Amino acid sequence: MTSPLNPELKRRTLVQATMMTGAALTASGAAQAAAPAEANAVRQPVKHGAVGSSLSRADGAVKVKGTARYAIEQPLARMAYGVLVQSTIPAGRIRAIDTAATRASPGVLAVYTHESGFRINRPKRDLEGGAATEVFVPLQDNLVRWNGQHIAIVVAESFEQATEAAALVTVAYEASEALLHPTDSRAHPQPMDAIKAEWGDAAAAFASAPVKVEGVYTTPREYNVPMEPHACVAAWEGDRLTVWEPSQWVGGARQVISEWMGLDIEKVRVVSPYVGGGFGSKIAPHPHVSLACIAARELGRPVKVSLTRPQTFTGLGGRPRTHQRLALGATRDGQLVSIVHEGWNETAIDDTHVEPTNSVTTLMYATPNLSSRHSIIPxxxxxxSWLRAPGENPSTYALETAMDELAHTLGMDPVALRLKNxxxxxxxxxxxxxxxxxREAYAAGAEAFGWSRRNPAPRSMREGRELIGWGMAAGTYPVWRQPGEAKIIxxxxxxxxxxxxxxxxxxxTYTILAQAAAEVLGVPVERVSVSLGDTDLPRAPVAGGSQLAxxxxxxxxTAAVATRTELLNLAASDPKSPLRSARVNDLVLENGQIRPSRRPTGGVAIADLLKAVERERLEVHRDTFPTGATEAQRNAGNRSFTxxxxxTASGGSAHAWSAQFVEVRVDEDFGTVRVKRMVAAFDSGLVFNPKLARSQWIGGMIMGIGQxxxxxxxxxxRDGRVVNANLADYAVAVNADVPEIQTISVGIPDLQAxxxxxxxxxxxxxxxxAAAISNAVFHATGKRIRDLPITIEKLVGA
Amino acid sequence: MATQRAVRLRINGRDHDLTLDSRVTLLDALREYAGLPGSKKGCDQGQCGACTVHVGGQRVLGCLTLAMQAEGREITTIEGLAAPDGTLHAVQAAFVEHDAFQCGYCTPGQIMSAVACIHEGHAGSDDEIREYMSGNICRCGAYPHIVAAVRDAAARLGKGTSL
Known part of the structure; x- marks a missing residue:
């Protein structure tokens, strides 16, 4: 087996996994071997604050009091404000950019354009062993690659002055012909052979299948729109740079920033204690951050740069448009004999993003014949970029809608069809x-929902003018993992x-890590404080791909167990310890006390032991890397996806699973769709904190209503402009769109995962x-909409 | 052309003497000049509710209110909601208890809206709460927990509670 830290990367496997989450990977699962022996403890009854208990959010108080400091809320002296100017054509060249009026505007400190001549280096992409999610760097040439590309930054004493001055920049363009839609005949699809899947003879099996369904399923551009816009503060102290950046991954941000600036990575610090939502859009810093760093360096002052809400729609990307042609062939009793799939997603004209539309197509059901291809179209x-469950999301949407179509064609219950396959x-x-x-998810979800009372015929259930639709779908997401580090003091x-x-x-994360430490050290969880989100703290990988927890x-x-061992050794061996006569094997750590195991009293509190042995602190740094891992290898986990x-790394295939059940009400006259109730059962393995896990599950489900x-x-x-680049016209679910939601955990601890x-x-x-809602809409109306979102005009016109 | 002017804003029971560009919004006055960044900027165009504060006892959007407009009026922000001894307001406590947020960025606006929603007498049913809390977007999707928190806090506070 290849060492995970010295991998001979297999190109095909690498590309394949990168398609799945943009991650390169190693060929082996050995790094996961360090499963703690105490893991079985999770099966015991859950005490307050222990892992598995529903503790309230540790960062709750600071968030409800408004005292949690988000990135651009750092109060720095002499702050200057940067406002960006974006292109208004989709393709061409900047012939002239007139900044005279801008420079003359009150309070303006600087204007930077491509003519300023500042070098920003191209960062290394994920596939190349870097952390960047785009290669584009702003102001390096006069090329316009899309409508809304950053072409200038104006820095002024105040935000108001910078905003006014930015509006005074005038640009003369030399437009060239743009390619705006992937279905344009001039577009060139690029096959992604690395994620191609073929077994059996899918085409022949489909052709001869007794029962067939076939459809084209499309999803539009979707945007992450976290409530905190993408914004940062950059400040230099000599040749050292600190960036307060809302980041899902400070190690990756540090890597990208050091590459942009050509700066030794040790001189870059990235701080991100609180992030106002990311959903994949804050995995790597986006190009505006490089401009904040440049402006701060040139002006010798801290510079705050925030994209306006409209600018967040083109200053970074969301989920690309996707398109899937999917055909299912089955026997008359519902056994799949063939899956034929062909998908594409759009990408940038000179950059690469893959949204693998077949990641679930090839995983969910048994079929003797399958063919699946995916392309990208610049x-x-x-x-x-990445938006919640990239790949799995659109892939599941098409597959689970098609399965519903197959169930309907066969006259078979949708759950029964899934169990059959x-x-x-x-x-x-x-x-x-x-x-x-x-299976447990299907059963628990169906039971809680009352699925057995469903009349399968479309348009068969109604209340007054409202058609009632019940739909369901399965879901899945892979388990990504890598080694990690932590320190306990x-x-x-x-x-x-x-x-x-x-x-x-x-x-x-703040909450569950306190639970993990408290459980092993036997201290009240409220006494544990957790510090996160700073490159000065122990290295950690990206909070993405649902892997970080x-x-x-x-x-x-691991660190807590080592801390306990050190404490017990200290208690048994230090000449000043009250327990020095005890043997270490006879000591236990319980309720914050170290005591001989056979004596319920006579213990010494951890703090008292430290005082007795005259230690101010005991610091333990541990990790789950294989023994002998080098610094370079540890850095790789922190600064890249490698x-x-x-x-599949552990020899088993590790995935989380779900079953979604939805009731919709469709107004027969107006075609308005309301989600009336939702029930979902999740297999997420062991749930560390059910209260907080439920919040994440319902958060995903609600984002699914929007989708x-x-x-x-x-x-x-005409010009590739995002017309609805704001929160009123790009509608996301609001409170009134959201019904009661029941969530059920059916997972069991998966120590192989x-x-x-x-x-x-x-x-x-x-x-x-989205599939469950789409299937419910079909059940209500008899209309199958295969193009998201399902809007009134599509329903009325269908 | 913008003008600078001295302005006295009464925020959370305390006077703040600021010199502001006439174009500064109440939200930016709070965040950039008064050292009170608890009110959040989510869209800066009145669409998301993250900047909700109380002016003269009513909920308003800080990003659509010029700072000058709030002169001489009582402004309450999320930082002024808890008791002076730090005891959380019933709505703040209910948000923690019901896990009515994740990232926390929309939370100050949600809470300020919720306090007003209860005060306005619009927390009579879950559907009413959903409707009157729909000016505040939560992209993390904590809505069912927000409804539970508002319902719970309203019951504890009783109708018509003062702000």
Missing amino acids: VNTVNP WADQDPKAKIPWTTRQL LHADGRVEVHSGGVDIGTG NILMGAVH LMQPA ALLEEGLIDP TPRGGKAVGELGIVGV
């Missing part, structure tokens, strides 16, 4: 699942600190939701 757009093992990798509680005043550079993007829970657990191991019914980036066919037995949570919540 158009004049900002490079698209149950895959006993990973159909593509041909290895067993680690755990797959999907015990203080003589009784405080316990947990340190990690990993970021809490609202997922609950599992990685850091493993690392903190250590991310795919779902199914509301969200669509509208592109002007991760050290503590957790699987994916956050990304999983959205997968399958």
